[in-house]
Amino acid sequence: MEYFKGIEKAVYKGKDSNDAFSFKHYNASETIGNKTMEEWMPFAMSWWHTLASGSSDPFGSAAATRPWNGKEPLEASKMRVEAGFELMQKLGINYFCFHDRDLAPECKSLKETNEKLDIIIGLIEESMNKTGKKLLWATSSLFTNPRYMHGAATSPYADVFAIASAQTKKTMDIAKKLNAKGYVFWGGREGYETLLNTDMKRELEHLAYFLSMAVEYKEKIGFKGQFFIEPKPKEPTKHQYDFDAATTLEFLYHYKLDKYFELNLEVNHATLAGHTMQHEMQVARNHNKLGSVDINYGDTFLGWDTDMFLTNIYDAVFMMIEVIKNGGLKNGGFNFDAKVRRPSHTMEDLVYSYIAGMDTLAWGLRIADKIIRDGFFDKFIEERYSSYNSGIGAKIESKSTSFEELFDYAINLEEKGLPSGNQEMLEAKLNQFIYNN
Ligand code: XLS
Ligand code: NI
Ligand code: NI
Numbered sequence: 001m002e003y004f005k006g007i008e009k010a011v012y013k014g015k016d017s018n019d020a021f022s023f024k025h026y027n028a029s030e031t032i033g034n035k036t037m038e039e040w041m042p043f044a045m046s047w048w049h050t051l052a053s054g055s056s057d058p059f060g061s062a063a064a065t066r067p068w069n070g071k072e073p074l075e076a077s078k079m080r081v082e083a084g085f086e087l088m089q090k091l092g093i094n095y096f097c098f099h100d101r102d103l104a105p106e107c108k109s110l111k112e113t114n115e116k117l118d119i120i121i122g123l124i125e126e127s128m129n130k131t132g133k134k135l136l137w138a139t140s141s142l143f144t145n146p147r148y149m150h151g152a153a154t155s156p157y158a159d160v161f162a163i164a165s166a167q168t169k170k171t172m173d174i175a176k177k178l179n180a181k182g183y184v185f186w187g188g189r190e191g192y193e194t195l196l197n198t199d200m201k202r203e204l205e206h207l208a209y210f211l212s213m214a215v216e217y218k219e220k221i222g223f224k225g226q227f228f229i230e231p232k233p234k235e236p237t238k239h240q241y242d243f244d245a246a247t248t249l250e251f252l253y254h255y256k257l258d259k260y261f262e263l264n265l266e267v268n269h270a271t272l273a274g275h276t277m278q279h280e281m282q283v284a285r286n287h288n289k290l291g292s293v294d295i296n297y298g299d300t301f302l303g304w305d306t307d308m309f310l311t312n313i314y315d316a317v318f319m320m321i322e323v324i325k326n327g328g329l330k331n332g333g334f335n336f337d338a339k340v341r342r343p344s345h346t347m348e349d350l351v352y353s354y355i356a357g358m359d360t361l362a363w364g365l366r367i368a369d370k371i372i373r374d375g376f377f378d379k380f381i382e383e384r385y386s387s388y389n390s391g392i393g394a395k396i397e398s399k400s401t402s403f404e405e406l407f408d409y410a411i412n413l414e415e416k417g418l419p420s421g422n423q424e425m426l427e428a429k430l431n432q433f434i435y436n437n
Contacts, residue, residue: 003083004083004087004347004350009089009090010091010092010355021351021352023359024359026361032365032369033369040320040328041333041334041361042136042329042332042334043093043095043335044093044096044097044136044335045087045097046096046335046337046338047084047097050087050339050350051102054066057342064340065346067347077116081123081124081127087350087354088133089133090351091355091358094133094134095133095181098135101141106145135180136180136182136292136333137180137182137183137184137228138171139171142168148189151190151192153190153211154189154206154207165213169217176223180223181225182264182292183223183227184228184229184230185229186232186264187207187229187232190240193237203241204251208251215227226331226332227260229248229252229264230266231248232266232273232305233269233274234272244270244283245265245283245289249287258289262284262331262332263291264332264335265281265292266294266296267294268306269305272305277319281323290323290329292334293319293323293329293333294337295336297310297315307337308338308341309339310360311356313363313434315364316360316365317368317371317434320367320369321371338353367434370433377429392409
């Protein structure tokens, strides 16, 4: 059956095209710098937002018009596999990502759940072989089932920790079987609501032990994919332990897990943490930990994870600058952790939204490449720090001075006043790069 009826494979038609089903900027085989667009941006479809959720929210049931609505759950799961692969084909998206629980219905026992899951994994494997589509990363949903209400690896209850581990082991087996490029740990409910009932230190010890067992198991089964942690500061819990890039890195260093993990950063999570995505990406890049990106953005008027398809060109430019400077996302990709707005309920809307997101990033890539090749901002920054290139500055830079020497230097110093930061001039220049191209 055809799920996206009458929609052809989307092609690049250039920026003046009026065809909403075509790409205006994303031209997969076009070379930008030393890679094709497709190589710079390994796009991935998120199973949960695209196929599973159906646009339910806390105030209403699933509103999306989908061919599997009302079908028996396992039958609906099978239809989603077909629809997902058709969508990837039509969009020219090469990868997908899922939580175990997006794929198949959860049953009364773990055993029965796993049996149903295996049926769907079989179908996915067949479709992968047929189409050449690949699994960017898999993850376990350790937050949907009510048993995880107090956390999973940070639950105060040992049996819950055990079930979370069993579920993760199974999803890692699946990741290995499907040859996933990576595996994501997002601490869905690894956090707390109040310290009145929480032993934070103990919970963090448990979380670290859980991750170290995952590392051990990965080696045992020979799973070659990259492990990622996805930071998020809040939602669903009030305080999540993997708050942001810096907090997550500190946790990894503290528990000597840094060698095994990179970060999977999400735009809307950065905003919730009070950072820009560029800040998060630069923190990660400075530690050589910029692994993968969950691509979406948040509504500036709403304080939760709205997970919108990214259509903001400024965000795209800042992000792609980081990606180019990182030499690409070596082990990761751009996963559209994004959902259509609830009133955008049709199958066509799914296609429109992916095209909008892919095009925005592609446009951002073109501009970022021009900015970097031009060197205007890099030169400005270089010049701004040039007092560290000679004299006393060079001694500071090479860490070969002392408080005494700096005291003697400063005591007779005649302060000459400082240059401007020129922020507004720089912002106008950025606009010029964006709109004159
Ligand atoms: C939720 C997270 C989640 C992860 C995968 O906010 O973004 O979707 O990406 O569990
Ligand atoms: Ni995410
Ligand atoms: Ni999110």
